[in-house]
Amino acid sequence: LPGVHDQALNHFVTNSPWDVVPVRRRLASRMDEVITPAAWALDDTGWLKCGTASPGVARQYTGTVGKVTNCQIGVSLNLVTDTASCPVNWRLFLPESWDPASPAAAADVGQRRVRAQIPDDVGHREKWRLGLDMIDEAVGWGLRSPLIVADAGYGDSGEFRHGLARRGLSYVVQVATTISVYPQAAVRTAPPYRGVGQPPKQRYRQPAVSVKDMVLSAGAVAARTVSWRDGSRIRDGRPVKMRSRFVFLRVRPAGRVLLAAHRDQDLPEAWLIAEWPPDRDEPTKYWLSNLPATTPKRTLIRWAKLRWRIEHDYRELKTGLGLHHFEGRTWQGWHHHVTLVSAAHAFCTLQRLDPKALAPA
Incomplete structure (x- = not known):
């Protein structure tokens, strides 16, 4: 695009030290107010990758292609109704091969984590635990969950x-x-007690x-x-x-x-x-x-x-807003990227819900 400084934009996404949490908190608060969600939905999606340098990349199953392949997996928390939805929080899934404390850790996991700038206190957590973490965080932001849906x-x-x-x-x-x-x-x-030893439990x-x-x-x-x-x-x-x-x-x-x-x-x-x-x-x-x-x-x-709304979100996030275009190899960069794409998706959702918004040419 004319006037866009590609290198500065790349630095802003990949290396700039801004914190994603306040952005996500504001995004969640705004979309909760506008959408009035019928439920919070948890799901995950995959980023197909070559090589082993990107944080969390491993051979693992992703529904994106329906098979085991080399990819990253991100878990999202979405606010959903029948007519509107928006992802407001994310976690990058780290397989056990990326966790030094796991017996399944890769031999070079230490060097790979340093290159990917993964914080020392981040290890392998199951996707459902990441989901609970995001729910707890959203509740801590002052949001109230009407219902949880998931696959x-x-x-x-x-x-x-x-x-x-x-x-x-x-x-x-x-x-x-x-x-x-x-x-x-x-x-x-419980069977009848015969007066010998501990009474049998129900x-x-x-x-x-x-x-x-x-x-x-x-x-x-x-x-x-x-x-x-x-x-x-x-x-x-x-x-x-x-x-x-x-x-x-x-x-x-x-x-x-x-x-x-x-x-x-x-x-x-x-x-x-x-x-x-x-x-x-x-x-x-x-x-x-x-x-x-x-x-x-x-x-x-x-x-x-x-939950069908999440599939709609992922399709729009990937094909229209560039969710799967990020090629950076840092933990922080990945979180910056998904947060900015979620903000872009929120903007599109707000435009669709605004009866006074002009239709695109």
């Missing part, structure tokens, strides 16, 4: 779901078919089952049709409603973490939701939610499906 990369973790519940946060998260649950009616029992005597088996046992007859929002297709001058069939069950999510956290009490109840299209022999997606039993079914599905 199975986060929802499969019992520690993540328990961490949200412990913080008093509601969630609707996708889970894999293998996540184990008890039926709602399951009760803890526990669930029946084995937990997978969410897939739980829904299949209910059968397709349990599915009901639910519509949740207007789609992009138009029929007879009106948008066609998004619609599918779903099974709704009340269950008690199991797993080692939850059983340990509720050692002397019943496991909390939750919604198990399964999407079972009429043309399929079995469900295609599953969600768990700790929302109350009185929550309307359409509301549950609207929130379960709300």
Whole structure:
């Protein structure tokens, strides 16, 4: 562009010492005020890379290309509604090969961290822990989360779901078919005490089952049709409603973490939701939610499906705003880059929401 000093701009992004936290805090506050989010959404995206110098780069799975490849992974916290959304916080995921304290650390990890200017106190943390870190930070900024939505990369973790519940946060998260649950009616029992040794403790005597088996046992007859929002297709001058069939069950999510956290009490109840299209022999997606039993079914599905906004964000951030164009190799530069791109995305969102804004030529 005429008048742009490329070298100065590159220095501002890569080497300038400005702090991203105040910028993100202001960005989050402004977009929370304008969007009034229905939920906070967690997700991650990949930057395809060559070589090994960029911070966090490793051979790892990324949904960006749907396979294991050489890439960086960034985790984002997005404010979302059906009509608007914006990423307001980021974390760069460091694989164990980049953590000197890990047995899986690369032999040259020390030199690579120095070149990438990674702070000494930053090590490997699972993506779901990075997500909780960002949620805690946003709450510390004065924001209040209405609901957390996330895909199975986060929802499969019992520690993540328990961490949200412990913080008093509601969630609707996708889970894999293998996540184990008890039926709602399951009760803890103990065999009769015979007066010898410690009295036996109450526990669930029946084995937990997978969410897939739980829904299949209910059968397709349990599915009901639910519509949740207007789609992009138009029929007879009106948008066609998004619609599918779903099974709704009340269950008690199991797993080692939850059983340990509720050692002397019943496991909390939750919604198990399964999407079972009429043309399929079995469900295609599953969600768990700790929302109350009185929550309307359409509301549950609207929130379960709300994560589509993140895919919209990532597409716009990458194809329109240059999210994946950063070629710097420093920890600070990466965080500067994603913060500036998020600010640009926020500006575009504000323009779209402003009825007085002029349409681009």
